[in-house]
Amino acid sequence: MTPFLEVSDLVMHRSGIQVLAVNHLAVESGQTLAVIGPNGAGKSTLLLALAGLLSPAEGGIRIQGQAIQSKNLLAHRRRIGLVLQDALLLDTSVFNNIASGLRFRGLPKAEVKRRVSLWASRLGIAHLLNRPARRLSGGEAQRASLARAFALQPELLLLDEPFSALDAPTRSRLLSELHDLLAETRLTTVFITHDLDEALMLGDQVAVLLEGRLRQVGTPEQVFAAPSDSDVAAFVGVETIIPGQVVASQDGQVFIEAHSQHFEAVGEIDPGRLVYVCLRPEDITLWQKEVSSVPRSSARNRLTGQISRMTQQGPLVRVVVDCGFTITALVTRSSTQEMGLAEGSQVEATFKASAVHLIGR
C-alpha cells in the first residue's frame, strides 16, 4: 500500500551547503511521526520541505503518491496545516487569525465562522475570539496557532517544535490536549521536536535525525530500547522503555503494570492511564543471581532476567537483559569481571521508584 507521505532520496541545501539527506522516510495515513534530533540537525529544513516551502536539491516528496512539484505547490500547501515554533499571529483579532487560512481558500463566511468557533472552542480560546492577538499570552497564542491549523481540516499536519517557547506547565497541558486531538482526529502528522518526552508522547513512529541524516526510524520502543548506533543511543539517553498501565496511585506513588510485572514510580497519575515506563541505563543496578541474594535496599523495583547481549563501550559495558522485555543497564568493566557476568547469565536488576520516568501515551 502507498504510504500517505513518502520522502525519497531527498537532499536539501541551505545557502549552497547540504544540510539534509534522507534516503527514505514514510508516514502511514493517520500516524504521527515524531522527528527528533538536536538543534541544527536539519529537522526544520525537513519540515519546510514537506510543507513545500523549500525546494529540494535532489529527490522528492510524495503525498498520497502525488509528487510535490512547483506547478502544484499552492494546491499542496492548501492540503497541509503548519504550526511553527512561534505562533506568528497576524496583528488582528484572534478570530481573524484563526479564519486567515480559511479565507485564503475562499471558504464561505458561514463556514469560516463555524470552523473558527468550533476550533477555538476545542482549543479553549472561544472567550478570546475578539481579543487582539498581540494581547495573548504565549500559551494562548500557541492555542490560536493550533486552532488556525486544525480549522483548515488539513490532510497533513506539520508541527515544528510548537511548545518549545512555552513554560513547563503550559507546555504539559497543551501537549496533553494535542495528544487527545490527534488521537481523535487521526490526522497524519509530522511533529518536529528535540524533546524526547514530546516524541514519546505523540509519536506512533520516531525518526532520529542527526547531522542532517536520518539515523533511525521505528516505534518509540524500538528507537529508545534499541538505538541503531551509539550516536542515537547517546542522543536518546533513555534506553529502556516499557509500555504499561497505571493500576493505582497513592500518596505520590504510582503503581504500574507492564508485561505482567509491577513497577513503582513517583508522581501523580490517574489509574487507567497508559504510560511508558522509561529508565536510563545508569539508573539500573545488576545483581548476579547465582552468587548472592539481593539484599534489602531502598530500590522499590526488582526484575529477573537473562543477559542477552553485552557491548563494551570504553570503561563501561552496556548490558541488555531479557526480562520478557528488554532493559539496558550500564555497568563498569571491572564490575562485570568481578561478578563474572556473561551473555546467558541470570541476573536481578533493581532500580529506585524515583529513577522511573513515566510518560503518557
Next chain:
Amino acid sequence: MEMIWDGIRQAFQLIFGADADVWEITLLSLQVSGLATSISLFIGLPLGTWLALGRFRGRGLSLSIVNTGMALPPVVVGLVVSILLWRSGPLGDLRLIYTPAAIIIAQTIIAAPVVTGLTAAALQQLDPRLRLQLLGLGASRGQMVLALWREARLPLLAALMAGFGSVISEVGASMMVGGNLRHQTRVLTTAIVLETGKGEFARAIALSIILLVLAFLVNLALTEIQQRSARP
C-alpha cells in the same frame, strides 16, 4: 515685527476672504501633489515590496540606489525633467513643459523613491518567518503580499506621509518644469517664492500659512488612520 503681524492679519483676510487666486493656487497644489503621491504609491508599493521580498542578484545595489533617490535634490529632478520635456527635447512632442502634468511627473520622480525605500524598510522589519507561515496557511503570493502590507500598515502610512511631505513642500522642480504660470501652473511654493521676490510679504505669509495648514491637515488625517490601526 510689525510687518510680520501685518502679514499674518492680511493672511487671515486672504484665507477667510475667499480670495479666488489663493484658493485656485491651493487647489492646484493639492491636486498636483496628491496625484503625484498617489502615482508614487502605485509605483513605490510594488517596487518596494519586490525589493524587500525578492531574492535576486543586484538587490542590495538596487536598494542603495533607491535609498539614494530618497535624497534626490528637487532642482536636479527639475533640470532632468525640463530637458526631457523641453520643446526640442526627446519628449518635447508631448507638449507637457509648463503644464501641471510636468509638475506631477517631476514630483512623482521625487516621491517615488521615498515611498519605495520606506516600503522596503517597513516590510523588511517584519519577521521573515511570517512569510513562511502565511504560505503554509495556503496563501497565494498575492494573498501573502496583501497580508504583509496589512501587517506593516503603520510604517506604510508613514511612507505615504513622507512621500506627500516631500512634494507638497518642494519648490525647485515645480518652478523649473511648471514655470509658475498664473492660473496654469502656479502652486503654493512657487507662489510664495514669487510674492517674496516682489516684496509682497503679507501674501507670501498667507500662502505659507495655507501650505503649513494643508500639510498639517493631510498628515493629521493620515496619522489618525495610522493610530487607529495601532490601537489594541
